[in-house]
Amino acid sequence: MTTQSSKKTANNQKQHEEVKRLGFFERYLSLWVALCMAIGIGLGKQFPELTATIRNLEFGENSHINLPIAVLIWLMIYPMMLKIDFSSILDVSKRPRGILITLFINWLVKPFSMAFIAWLFFKHLWLPFIGEELADQYIAGCIILAAAPCTAMVFVWSYLTDGDPAYTLVQVSLNDLIMLILFAPIVAFLINGTSDLTVPYDVLFYSVIAFIVIPLVLGSLSRIILIRLKGQAWFENVFIRILHPLTVLALLVTLILIFAFQADNITDKFVHVVLIAIPILIQVYFNSSLAYGLMKFFNVPFNIAAPGALIGASNFFELAVATAIVLYGPESGAALATVVGVLVEVPVMLSVCSVCNRTRHWFPEPETD
Numbered sequence: 001m002t003t004q005s006s007k008k009t010a011n012n013q014k015q016h017e018e019v020k021r022l023g024f025f026e027r028y029l030s031l032w033v034a035l036c037m038a039i040g041i042g043l044g045k046q047f048p049e050l051t052a053t054i055r056n057l058e059f060g061e062n063s064h065i066n067l068p069i070a071v072l073i074w075l076m077i078y079p080m081m082l083k084i085d086f087s088s089i090l091d092v093s094k095r096p097r098g099i100l101i102t103l104f105i106n107w108l109v110k111p112f113s114m115a116f117i118a119w120l121f122f123k124h125l126w127l128p129f130i131g132e133e134l135a136d137q138y139i140a141g142c143i144i145l146a147a148a149p150c151t152a153m154v155f156v157w158s159y160l161t162d163g164d165p166a167y168t169l170v171q172v173s174l175n176d177l178i179m180l181i182l183f184a185p186i187v188a189f190l191i192n193g194t195s196d197l198t199v200p201y202d203v204l205f206y207s208v209i210a211f212i213v214i215p216l217v218l219g220s221l222s223r224i225i226l227i228r229l230k231g232q233a234w235f236e237n238v239f240i241r242i243l244h245p246l247t248v249l250a251l252l253v254t255l256i257l258i259f260a261f262q263a264d265n266i267t268d269k270f271v272h273v274v275l276i277a278i279p280i281l282i283q284v285y286f287n288s289s290l291a292y293g294l295m296k297f298f299n300v301p302f303n304i305a306a307p308g309a310l311i312g313a314s315n316f317f318e319l320a321v322a323t324a325i326v327l328y329g330p331e332s333g334a335a336l337a338t339v340v341g342v343l344v345e346v347p348v349m350l351s352v353c354s355v356c357n358r359t360r361h362w363f364p365e366p367e368t369d
Contacts, residue, residue, distance in 0.1 A: 141337025
């Protein structure tokens, strides 16, 4: 009987490996990020005047809201918000354990654990190497990164672990609603409490309006109107697919511009990039392990446990980068910290996916409605 069960498990794992494949872009995302980094740094070093001109294209004087990056980020975030179906939240009561654990990790553990880890490393362990000013900047960037739960890429990670797509959608939808209320207060509270920086709350508020509220409202209205006019199948199989290449292009161009703005920081302070990556990696693995462990303890099925752990670990880095730039400028240490988050996101999350897939036998069979 045991042998038969083992064979079945092995066959299921083999089938999973054969079926689950990332798309071409997602499969080589680490490579694209590396290429964008090289192109961006090259532009920043070889064409400093052009880079400065692009960097100075702001909505208003000293607003720090770079016009090209803002437009590109809207092009990335709007398609993400189209996927959010808030009516699915009504199903939360059917299986509350997984969502409660996810929300606990995302909003009561993750931002605060990142603040503590960043404070420990940058204010103490790394302080002799980076100095007080950059320590504060790096702490701020890490906090901004951790306070923004992932939205788009979670669907990719969930797919790779056979996650329940409907339940993943519920988790993401609730996070986006909560983010409207808690993102700004948590960022301001933690940055003020762990560094000597002050957060211009009005600027932070406007960044939430610009990069969360507006895309969320537009995405929700577009979803409702287009589904009524064209139907669910056309919306998902035609409209969203048409936007996907535009989203990818916007992401790549955004990365090129960010790396161009950060060219001097990255080349002159490459050691700092490594120093920033270490606490971010610790935070990701800590939160994903805690979420996964709690899912196991409360006997949550694997197809909910795995996405929950992945949501607890990953970040909405597009929003984080935009917020850091708005608050402290494109050349700031805070912006650099969020950029480092982009660099480590994909390989780290793929490693978490791998661990989840190898331990799926720890969990009960998926629940059925």
